[in-house]
Amino acid sequence: MREINRYDKSREYYERASKVIPSGVYGHQGPAEGCFVPVEAFPFFSEKAQGSYFWDVDGNRFIDYMCAYGPNILGYNDPDVDAAAAEQRKKGDCITAPSTKMIEFAELMVDTVASADWAFFAKNGNDVTTLSIMAARAYTKRKKIVFFKGYYHGVSPWTQKLDYPGIIEEDVCNNIYIPWNDSDALGEVFDKYKGEIAAVISQPYMHGNFKDNVLPAGGFWQRVRKLCDDNDTVLIIDDVRAGFRLDIAGSDHYFGFEADMICFCKALANGYNVSALCGKDFLKNTISGMTFTGSYWLSAVPFAAGIACVTKMREMDIAKVLDEKGKKLRDGLVGAAKSHGFDLRVTGAPSLFYLRIADDPTLSLHQRWVAECVKRGVYFTNHHNHFINAALSDEDIAETVQVANEAFEVVKKN
Amino acid sequence: MKDSRVLAYINLYAILGNIPILCELVPEAADTIRGEKVRLGISVKGGPSATLCFEDGKCRVEDGADNCDIKLPFASPEKFNGMIDGTVQPFPSKGFTKLGFLTKKFTKLTDILTKYLKASESDLQNPDFFRTSTLIMLHLIVEAAARIGNEDKVGKVSASNFEDGITAVMIGNYCVGIEGKGGKLKAIHTNPPKYTSSMSFESIELARNIFDGKVNSVAAVGLGQVRIGGFISQVDNLNRILDRVSYYLV
Structure with missing residues (x-):
């Protein structure tokens, strides 16, 4: 059996952080939103990262299946991406006039992403999902937006729900929520709100939290595309989470349709901070006329990193690589579960898989198993999809399955 | 803005509805109604209706106010909420012979409830009081949460x-x-x-x-x-x- 991690320094740092930072570590990487159950099983702060691993402040090494919640796609500190970024940093980063790296990056995006005629860069996924909604409203002169339940499109007020702190009715009164995979429901809302719907926004498949992930039903996206066309409504794909892990040309391409706008972030530059909105030509003029910018949005270093990252992903056929690794891992984990009499469900795409032990509907058993894995150096989270990166080796996968076996053994005994 | 109708549900089911818990946790409250058998109905037009059923030191809450000994009708949620605030004087429509229960024992009960819900700093220095007060708050909070989830x-x-x-x-x-x-x-x-x-x-x-x-x-x-x-x-x-x-x- 492996040694169990200790997190003494993590705890000390967390207590220190709590004094000066609201909730210590906020958001998805924090213990509450990140569902650290129990908190004692998880590290709070990292020291360093390399390839498919990160080390916490106590010196524990983790095979990392969260990949910084997506950005790490090639492996932490990828030498090619880092070299390109370093080269640009010598020349300059945040400068009064933007670098021509921005043009190169936009050209590369247009050449890579099937539905892209142009590219607009920002920093976070939320920046570009928000821009896409504003652009759809500006183009159509309509207010209403259709969402699929279980969505996540960022944290701006329009993405949140009426019962979230700080949200007022006016923020969300034009939001329409329908069930995922239900194109009939979409048809009904188009009939009900004839001429009022500016956009349909969706992730390429349902990778919401707390539930098994659900791929699109056969013909679903084609029906959605047609309904949007028939109703002059803009179709936006939020590919922030899944982008490049299904298809280098975009997840709409993977599922056989074309979005009007598609949002990227996370894996776009292997951890360098840049996001992109790509879209069809008919929306370019609308975007041109919009007031939407930020202090660091045109910084050159992330553009250089993005160019290197996208180029490398293209060369290595990233989606195929990650799919193969994801399948190997999936088979190993499911086999380990089965050998201990557990029903481990692995849903979503293999490159961004979601885990759930189905034997206990309260998910407590699942939480105990995840905790035992983390304590032994395999970083899973309880109720969020995971991510595969290209640096993950067969040895890493074998070690993960070994840890999973130990963890199953422990939860079976207790 | 607070919805007065929702507040009426909270006031009836979570505040007054906490009297059964109060009687379980606070002997003084149970003693106040020991030997009594009274059904006090509260009916709020455009809002909730419930009956507090007192019987030998215990209390329970039933939905509806038709089967009661004393009935307090309120013309609106605002009027009922006013009674809880102490700004509106209730007038029973039924049960004049049992008004003594209302004016004495029930009033004493609500005073005890207030003491625990709006506890003074000095009372909270007593560990037993602190515990009881906090547990009563816990019951109040889960009841209020349910009512808000259903009405707000x-x-x-x-x-x-x-x-x-x-x-x-x-x-x-x-x-x-x-x-x-x-x-x-x-x-x-x-x-x-x-x-x-x-x-x-x-x-x-x-x-x-x-x-x-x-x-x-x-x-x-x-x-x-x-x-x-x-x-x-x-x-x-x-x-x-x-x-x-x-x-x-x-």
Whole structure:
């Protein structure tokens, strides 16, 4: 059996952080939103990262299946991406006039992403999902937006729900929520709100939290595309989470349709901070006329990193690589579960898989198993999809399955 | 803006509805109504109706106010809420021969309830009082959460996302719960034998600080002072409703 991690320094740092930072570590990487159950099983702060691993402040090494919640796609500190970024940093980063790296990056995006005629860069996924909604409203002169339940499109007020702190009715009164995979429901809302719907926004498949992930039903996206066309409504794909892990040309391409706008972030530059909105030509003029910018949005270093990252992903056929690794891992984990009499469900795409032990509907058993894995150096989270990166080796996968076996053994005994 | 109708539900079911718990936890309250057998109906036009059934030192709450000995009708939620605030004087429409219960024993009971719900700093120095007061608040909060989830416009959004099952809310071994079924919530004032998720406070002092808004429960999760587990999306939605509870109870 492996040694169990200790997190003494993590705890000390967390207590220190709590004094000066609201909730210590906020958001998805924090213990509450990140569902650290129990908190004692998880590290709070990292020291360093390399390839498919990160080390916490106590010196524990983790095979990392969260990949910084997506950005790490090639492996932490990828030498090619880092070299390109370093080269640009010598020349300059945040400068009064933007670098021509921005043009190169936009050209590369247009050449890579099937539905892209142009590219607009920002920093976070939320920046570009928000821009896409504003652009759809500006183009159509309509207010209403259709969402699929279980969505996540960022944290701006329009993405949140009426019962979230700080949200007022006016923020969300034009939001329409329908069930995922239900194109009939979409048809009904188009009939009900004839001429009022500016956009349909969706992730390429349902990778919401707390539930098994659900791929699109056969013909679903084609029906959605047609309904949007028939109703002059803009179709936006939020590919922030899944982008490049299904298809280098975009997840709409993977599922056989074309979005009007598609949002990227996370894996776009292997951890360098840049996001992109790509879209069809008919929306370019609308975007041109919009007031939407930020202090660091045109910084050159992330553009250089993005160019290197996208180029490398293209060369290595990233989606195929990650799919193969994801399948190997999936088979190993499911086999380990089965050998201990557990029903481990692995849903979503293999490159961004979601885990759930189905034997206990309260998910407590699942939480105990995840905790035992983390304590032994395999970083899973309880109720969020995971991510595969290209640096993950067969040895890493074998070690993960070994840890999973130990963890199953422990939860079976207790 | 507070919805006076929702506030009336909270006032009836979570504030007055806390009298049964008060009688269980505070001997003085039980003694006040010992030997009594009275049904006090409260009917709010455009709002809730319920009956407080007193019998030999105990009390229970029934929905509806048709079967009662004393009836207090209110023309609107605002009038009823005014009675709770002490700005409106109630007039019974039935039970004039039992007015003594209303003016003496029931008034004494509500005074005891107020003492525990709006506790003074000096009373809270007594550990037993502190504990009882906090447990009464716990019951009030879960009942108010259920009513807000079922009646409040924003609360209904959270309730609709609350998956079927029970969230246990624990302070040490003391446990209550809130049950969701088909988007409707129900407070459970006894220890639920089974639950699908849990939120557990490390100590009664911490629970009090969270109830009083001095400590944030999200921050306390990271410090291990509040433990969450099981079907956490239920806890997440309950927390959103608890935010509304403090809004209504301020």
